[in-house]
Amino acid sequence: MKKNKKPKLAVWKFSSCDGCQLSLLDCEDELLAIAGAVQIANFAEASRAIIKGPYDLSLVEGSITTPHDAERIHSIRRQSKFLVTIGACATAGGIQALRNFKDVKEFTSIVYATPEFISTLNKSTPISDHVHVDFELRGCPIDKYQLIEVLNAFLNKRKPNIPAYSVCVECKRRGIVCRMVAHGQVCLGPVTQAGCNALCPSYDRGCFGCFGPKETPNTTSLADFLSNKGMSNRDIVRIYRGLNAYAKAFRLESEAHE
Amino acid sequence: MNSKSQKNKVLKVDYLARVEGEGGMLVKIKGNQVTDVKFKIFEPPRFFEAFMRGRDYSEAPDITARICGICPVAYQTSSAQAMENILGVRVDGQLRALRRLLYCGEWIESHGLHVYMLHAPDFLGYEDALQIAEKNPAIVKRGLELKKIGNELMKIVGGREVHPINFKVGGFHRTPKEDELKQILPKLKWALEASIETVQWTSTFKFPDFEQDYEFVSLSHPDEYPITEGNLISNKGLNIKVEEFEQHFTEEHVEHANALHCIHNGFGPYYVGPLARYNLNFEKLTTKAKKAAKQAGLGSKCFNPFKSIIVRSVELVYACEEAIRIIESYKRPEEPFLKLEPKAGKGSGCSEAPRGMLYHRYNLAQDGTILDAKIVPPTSQNQKTIERDLLNFVRKNINLSQEKLTWQCEQAIRNYDPCISCATHFLKLEIERE
Numbered sequence: 035m036k037k038n039k040k041p042k043l044a045v046w047k048f049s050s051c052d053g054c055q056l057s058l059l060d061c062e063d064e065l066l067a068i069a070g071a072v073q074i075a076n077f078a079e080a081s082r083a084i085i086k087g088p089y090d091l092s093l094v095e096g097s098i099t100t101p102h103d104a105e106r107i108h109s110i111r112r113q114s115k116f117l118v119t120i121g122a123c124a125t126a127g128g129i130q131a132l133r134n135f136k137d138v139k140e141f142t143s144i145v146y147a148t149p150e151f152i153s154t155l156n157k158s159t160p161i162s163d164h165v166h167v168d169f170e171l172r173g174c175p176i177d178k179y180q181l182i183e184v185l186n187a188f189l190n191k192r193k194p195n196i197p198a199y200s201v202c203v204e205c206k207r208r209g210i211v212c213r214m215v216a217h218g219q220v221c222l223g224p225v226t227q228a229g230c231n232a233l234c235p236s237y238d239r240g241c242f243g244c245f246g247p248k249e250t251p252n253t254t255s256l257a258d259f260l261s262n263k264g265m266s267n268r269d270i271v272r273i274y275r276g277l278n279a280y281a282k283a284f285r286l287e288s289e290a291h292e
Numbered sequence: 293m294n295s296k297s298q299k300n301k302v303l304k305v306d307y308l309a310r311v312e313g314e315g316g317m318l319v320k321i322k323g324n325q326v327t328d329v330k331f332k333i334f335e336p337p338r339f340f341e342a343f344m345r346g347r348d349y350s351e352a353p354d355i356t357a358r359i360c361g362i363c364p365v366a367y368q369t370s371s372a373q374a375m376e377n378i379l380g381v382r383v384d385g386q387l388r389a390l391r392r393l394l395y396c397g398e399w400i401e402s403h404g405l406h407v408y409m410l411h412a413p414d415f416l417g418y419e420d421a422l423q424i425a426e427k428n429p430a431i432v433k434r435g436l437e438l439k440k441i442g443n444e445l446m447k448i449v450g451g452r453e454v455h456p457i458n459f460k461v462g463g464f465h466r467t468p469k470e471d472e473l474k475q476i477l478p479k480l481k482w483a484l485e486a487s488i489e490t491v492q493w494t495s496t497f498k499f500p501d502f503e504q505d506y507e508f509v510s511l512s513h514p515d516e517y518p519i520t521e522g523n524l525i526s527n528k529g530l531n532i533k534v535e536e537f538e539q540h541f542t543e544e545h546v547e548h549a550n551a552l553h554c555i556h557n558g559f560g561p562y563y564v565g566p567l568a569r570y571n572l573n574f575e576k577l578t579t580k581a582k583k584a585a586k587q588a589g590l591g592s593k594c595f596n597p598f599k600s601i602i603v604r605s606v607e608l609v610y611a612c613e614e615a616i617r618i619i620e621s622y623k624r625p626e627e628p629f630l631k632l633e634p635k636a637g638k639g640s641g642c643s644e645a646p647r648g649m650l651y652h653r654y655n656l657a658q659d660g661t662i663l664d665a666k667i668v669p670p671t672s673q674n675q676k677t678i679e680r681d682l683l684n685f686v687r688k689n690i691n692l693s694q695e696k697l698t699w700q701c702e703q704a705i706r707n708y709d710p711c712i713s714c715a716t717h718f719l720k721l722e723i724e725r726e
Binding site (some may be wrong): 047048049050051052053054056057059060062063065066069074078079080081082083099100103128130132133136174175230233234236237238239242244269272276277 | 307308309310311312313314335336337338339340342343347348351354355358359360361362364405409410419420421422423425429432433436437439440443451452453454455457458460465466628702
């Protein structure tokens with residue numbers, strides 16, 4: 035990045051709902067300032083103007099689900115100095131990774147139109163399965179303030195300050211009474227990475243894992259606890275197999291209960 | 293003879309900008325004849341209907357919300373309604389009002405985004421809203437502020453703006469206290485005035501002369517402008533209950549789209565979205581919304597899709613006023629949700645996403661497990677109409693320069709605020725081994 039030149043930012047989309055890149059447009063108070071600090075060089079959701087690469091920073095949303103996309107991500111990597119993936123689809127394969135657990139035969143039996151028109155891979159995989167990723171920002175959706183922190187960090191050549199501890203820490207910090215201990219609700223908080231500021235517990239519901247596994251999660255201990263409380267294996271599989279179903283720690287735990 | 297006019301021309305946009313999701317456009321022209329028109333959807337299929345099978349009924353709002361980051365509340369509402377119909381409960385009173393309030397937040401956020409950031413740049417000749425901001429920052433700031441207030445409303449009621457967490461089959465996880473809602477009233481009152489200014493502003497744009505004979509389809513409710521429920525009606529005589537949808541509408545799979553085209557049996561392509569709601573429910577708008585429309589030169593009927601930007605702005609006025617009305621009469625319900633017992637059955641739900649009507653239907657097993665799901669999003673319903681617009685628009689404007697015609701065709705697609713991620717959740721697929 036030369037001093038007199040604004041760094042070039044690109045936003046890319048793969049299989050996803052658009053919600054994470056929308057988070058950038060949802061930075062209503064900061065958007066014009068961001069546009070002042072960087073050159074938004076490629077962001078199809080916002081602009082038809084496209085400036086050619088290479089890019090200083092690429093934000094990648096979505097998972098890889100087609101042969102074409104598995105190729106396309108390599109060309110994006112080649113054009114990007116730093117590549118940051120945003121959201122559960124890009125970091126763990128997303129909700130559409132639920133297909134990864136289906137028997138292919140069962141899956142095709144649901145198909146009822148004209149399959150030869152469509153090409154798709156049988157697994158939805160995170161970007162890091164395909165190319166080197168400089169940083170993974172979690173969440174379904176991501177938190178927009180964490181996104182600003184990541185942009186800020188990369189533009190200033192420092193490490194993003196994104197905690198890897200659990201949602202439980204956020205509950206304690208906010209003084210929220212435990213949903214599981216005090217209310218008997220199912221909560222993935224002990225094994226889920228923070229970032230939402232304990233949003234669900236603050237709305238009287240247990241965490242359902244939007245931000246994926248925390249650093250060194252003890253998923254088995256939580257599953258044992260829930261099992262002792264009477265939760266069926268079917269339901270234990272279901273809770274781990276949600277928005278971050280294909281993230282390794284959650285995947286292994288759900289498979290252990292099948 | 294002009295040899296140039298005999299040449300084959302291709303208008304091609306590989307990756308449409310300022311729409312939600314991945315789509316493209318292809319128009320082929322031979323001489324003065326349009327030979328092919330395609331609105332292409334290549335957003336990868338995500339198979340929601342397939343993996344909903346085997347999930348619990350209570351998970352439908354959280355999972356289907358992930359179909360679209362811009363209109364998650366529409367998915368939560370339509371799916372929850374379908375489940376509530378199966379379980380034989382009706383969410384009413386203040387809980388119903390709260391759902392409508394959350395939905396108003398989504399309309400304000402989504403319409404604010406589309407009017408200012410995605411559509412207005414076309415009319416003003418800019419590539420994006422940031423370019424507008426360089427010339428006229430006050431306008432863009434007004435748009436961003438409007439969008440932000442919609443998002444704040446979603447945050448208070450739903451917990452967050454993208455994929456709210458508070459929605460639940462049977463009601464909400466937690467209802468807001470009166471004070472929590474009242475604090476946003478001053479902002480909503482500002483937003484109401486800003487929306488009226490938005491109607492005035494958009495009415496000054498230059499609109500191509502392009503009136504078409506559409507069949508408009510939307511919900512219709514005896515007492516209110518349609519957002520969360522009603523019968524399905526059209527200007528060509530349709531009037532059915534939501535559960536009859538599949539008897540009257542058929543989805544077709546075509547080669548160039550990873551989504552399905554939907555047609556009204558015996559009638560063909562149809563139009564859903566703000567323009568349809570407006571044409572079919574004008575009388576249900578508030579006095580202020582009607583007045584703003586009138587001052588903008590809109591009658592109670594509008595058949596020019598380019599003017600949908602004005603109609604969207606009129607709906608912004610309505611959504612702000614409706615949100616204010618709901619908050620001012622809000623009394624926190626005693627319980628945040630109705631008690632539910634799972635049971636077997638089939639049921640449907642339908643609501644008006646910002647970009648048009650969204651239909652869900654589910655079959656449940658005795659224990660509440662989802663056996664089967666069907667989801668028909670607005671953009672797949674509009675897809676055929678979009679292609680027909682492109683065809684008629686190009687025919688009419690065939691002498692425009694390549695560059696200008698391409699841009700105006702893109703604009704014609706953006707008239708529909710297409711949500712391509714929504715349209716491609718369908719499950720028609722071929723599996724390739726990795």
